[in-house]
Amino acid sequence: MKQGAILTRLYDQLQATARERRIADLRVGLSYVGVRLDNDQAGVAAVLPDITIKSCTVLSAAGSYADSPVEKVLTYLVDGKTSLHRSIGLAAANALIGSSFAGGETEDREATTYFNLQPGEKVAMVGFFGPLIERIRATGAVLTVIEKNPDRLEILSPEAKQQALRNCNVAIITATTLLNGTFEETAGLLGAPRLVALMGPSTPLMPAIFPDTPVTHLGGVAVHDPLRMLQIVSEGGGTPALRSCLRFVNLILK
Numbered sequence: 001m002k003q004g005a006i007l008t009r010l011y012d013q014l015q016a017t018a019r020e021r022r023i024a025d026l027r028v029g030l031s032y033v034g035v036r037l038d039n040d041q042a043g044v045a046a047v048l049p050d051i052t053i054k055s056c057t058v059l060s061a062a063g064s065y066a067d068s069p070v071e072k073v074l075t076y077l078v079d080g081k082t083s084l085h086r087s088i089g090l091a092a093a094n095a096l097i098g099s100s101f102a103g104g105e106t107e108d109r110e111a112t113t114y115f116n117l118q119p120g121e122k123v124a125m126v127g128f129f130g131p132l133i134e135r136i137r138a139t140g141a142v143l144t145v146i147e148k149n150p151d152r153l154e155i156l157s158p159e160a161k162q163q164a165l166r167n168c169n170v171a172i173i174t175a176t177t178l179l180n181g182t183f184e185e186t187a188g189l190l191g192a193p194r195l196v197a198l199m200g201p202s203t204p205l206m207p208a209i210f211p212d213t214p215v216t217h218l219g220g221v222a223v224h225d226p227l228r229m230l231q232i233v234s235e236g237g238g239t240p241a242l243r244s245c246l247r248f249v250n251l252i253l254k
Contacts, residue, residue, distance in 0.1 A: 043094025127174025
């Protein structure tokens with residue numbers, strides 16, 4: 001699958017809806033982007049460190065987003081020049097999706113309760129989901145964490161990463177792989193896992209864009225307190241601070 005294919009599909013699915021909505025507010029924080037629409041639906045997406053930004057002008061369009069058509073930022077999904085552009089586009093997309101989840105099961109439960117992990121099963125975790133690690137290991141499953149940030153964890157060799165993905169029974173993939181352009185490559189390295197979960201607040205809860213992928217589970221969020229979410233994002237808050245504003249949603253696709 002071509003790099004960026006999922007974000008392109010997301011853009012195609014939401015383009016018509018985006019033309020009908022305007023941005024009421026957009027905030028770029030240290031950990032998340034938050035977008036609120038004129039119908040009070042809201043969405044978030046993670047902010048990644050971007051070493052390509054070299055000057056003091058991070059967003060040349062700053063000051064023009066509020067009251068602009070949502071389509072203006074949704075196009076960042078396909079033509080964004082930086083990961084921050086893609087974060088803005090994905091937050092807008094998640095706001096457009098809102099709570100209108102197309103099919104599947106939606107419950108505010110801890111995602112690992114759906115995984116039915118068994119002792120000895122191999123779990124590959126792409127991205128560091130700290131709160132899940134002990135829960136997974138407590139089941140007796142064998143966990144391998146694939147992380148890009150050496151400050152968090154030892155970085156696996158390319159060969160060890162490929163082997164972990166090829167041999168795993170369960171794969172848990174952070175939705176930030178959509179922002180850094182590695183989702184398609186990661187999915188292509190998987191062998192035949194029984195469950196593949198795309199997880200994190202950035203996850204687009206739209207099953208229609210994943211039909212020919214190995215993804216079986218989407219774990220994302222719906223924003224139920226947009227104004228509080230925007231305040232926390234503006235003040236540099238991360239996932240723990242945002243929890244009171246969010247409802248955690250699990251969609252079972254297959």
